[in-house]
Amino acid sequence: MTEQILSPKMLGYWTEETLKEVPDDSGIYCVFRAATDPETEEMDVQELLYVGEHRSARFGLTHDEHRDRWHAFPPPDEEIWYAVGLCGNANRERLAAAMINAHKPRFNADSEYLDRFPFDATTVHLYGKKHKLQSIFSVERHD
Template identity: 25%
Template structure:
């Protein structure tokens, strides 16, 4: 294995009514809780928690399955709803990048993931709709 540098540019945030706009692409998707607040007669989306990080060969299909199952509702607080973000990523590095994100960010719905990182140095930068994420993540093998 060799060192990996990866840049993830997240798009979103897709709410229940517009998740059909999530790309039918391979990549990383994130699940958040949010609320809408009205400030100066303008609606403002406030992200509260990053609750899940996943990888899919078709992000739209995965997001629709999550939304239909309602599996993340138990993580919603008062007045909170669920929204999604997405960053394209080739399948070849998907497990490595997903695991690095999960270990670094510790989303509650990924608590079943074994936190052993058996990859060489992995450096991930994140941009875009990436609330509650670090802009730079660096991990190396667990010793």
């Protein structure tokens, strides 16, 4: 492999009720805690909880083994929201690994990518719905 730049457009936000609208395409998915912003009094993402990847982002979100943990986490006045970044099969795992390594989401605590990145240097440039995510970051190989 060689150094790579990945630039997914982050699509979303979806709630549990609108999951059927999530694209059925290859990519990563992000799970967020959403709560009422005290300044605007509107619901907004507050924290990235989890990053996953699948050849179908919608299927990944609806069948991920961590779903029960996500939904047990927020108090009643908060919600779980979802975003998706489309990415081809060839780079999907690399993108998810970079996101996990850079952001260290709490529900990816069992991920092999928290403290290691087995790919060559990767720069990620996110655009679209990227609130609470680093817009541009690089991850160096460390096995």
